[in-house]
Amino acid sequence: MKPTFLKRAFGIDKGWEYQSTKYVRGGMELHVEAKREDIRCPHCQATHIALRGSRERRIRSVPIGMKAVTIVAKVPRCQCRECFQYFDFSPLLPPGGDPTLIALNDLLSASAG
Ligand SMILES: [Zn+2]
Numbered sequence: 001m002k003p004t005f006l007k008r009a010f011g012i013d014k015g016w017e018y019q020s021t022k023y024v025r026g027g028m029e030l031h032v033e034a035k036r037e038d039i040r041c042p043h044c045q046a047t048h049i050a051l052r053g054s055r056e057r058r059i060r061s062v063p064i065g066m067k068a069v070t071i072v073a074k075v076p077r078c079q080c081r082e083c084f085q086y087f088d089f090s091p092l093l094p095p096g097g098d099p100t101l102i103a104l105n106d107l108l109s110a111s112a113g
Contacts, residue, residue, distance in 0.1 A: 012030075012071070015035055016032045016033065016034060017034075017035050018031075018032055019031040019032060019074075026067075026068055027067045027069060027070065028064070028067055028068075029071075030071050030072065032071060032072070032073050032074070033073070033074040034075060034076055034089050036076075039078060039089045041085065041087065042087050043083050043087070044082050044083045046083065048081040048082055049080060049081065049089075050080075050081055051076050052079050053076075055074075055075055055077065055088070056073070057073045057074075057075050057090065058070055058071070058072055058073075059071040059072075059073065073090070075089060075090045076089050
């Protein structure tokens, strides 16, 4: 799946990197991962960060046609090397637009060109 589609349909852009799409029973999963270079300490704004594992955050998104869409975001557990605070790095996943309309627009603009 193209990153531009992800951005337009689901608002996944800044801070996240697209990994893969998995088709599961009754729907699909979009796997994304937080971009390492965008990680900043929320306490002191330092960028000197140590990774301490990660966890999955599952977000039910707007469906594409009849398919349910789940965004599976890999959220890294971090420790700041400046102030030693622990935090989860999870950039905002804004609510999406209407993916059917956006997909149609993409098709139309592709066939027009
Ligand atoms: Zn810090």
